[in-house]
Amino acid sequence: MAVRKKTWFPWDYAGPVGAVVLWILLTSFGVGHQSLSHLIEIPITLLFALLALYLRVFLIDRIIGSPRANSLAVVVVALAFTVTLRLFMPFLPE
Numbered sequence: 395m396a397v398r399k400k401t402w403f404p405w406d407y408a409g410p411v412g413a414v415v416l417w418i419l420l421t422s423f424g425v426g427h428q429s430l431s432h433l434i435e436i437p438i439t440l441l442f443a444l445l446a447l448y449l450r451v452f453l454i455d456r457i458i459g460s461p462r463a464n465s466l467a468v469v470v471v472a473l474a475f476t477v478t479l480r481l482f483m484p485f486l487p488e
Contacts, residue, residue, distance in 0.1 A: 401451070401461035409472040410443040416473055420480045431486035435479055443472035 417439050420426065450468045455461045 399455075399461075401455055401465070403462065403465045405469055406447060406465055409447050409469045410440055412469065413439045413443040413472045413476045416476045417480060420477065426480040426483060427485045429486055429488055431488050432483065434486070435483060439472075439476050439479060442475050446472050446475075 414436060417436060421428070421432075426432070446468045450461075450464050454464050454468075458464060
């Protein structure tokens with residue numbers, strides 16, 4: 395739908411992919427708790443980013459008429475969610 399309407403931008407891929415890459419970078423630098431149990435954060439992050447992207451395409455772009463700004467906002471929200479999740483997820487025992 396977004397491709398047909400020409401509202402799909404190259405950075406739309408950065409939401410889901412960038413969120414997972416950011417999680418890996420944050421983990422490798424020791425941000426947050428370090429445990430194998432925290433691998434559950436990867437699907438949580440990916441699902442949130444994909445849900446935000448779908449909401450943008452099917453709902454937000456219809457309500458607010460600026461798809462470029464909406465797209466950038468969704469990427470920023472997905473990356474901010476990743477950082478927030480990594481910082482505030484409680485310790486999960488293995």
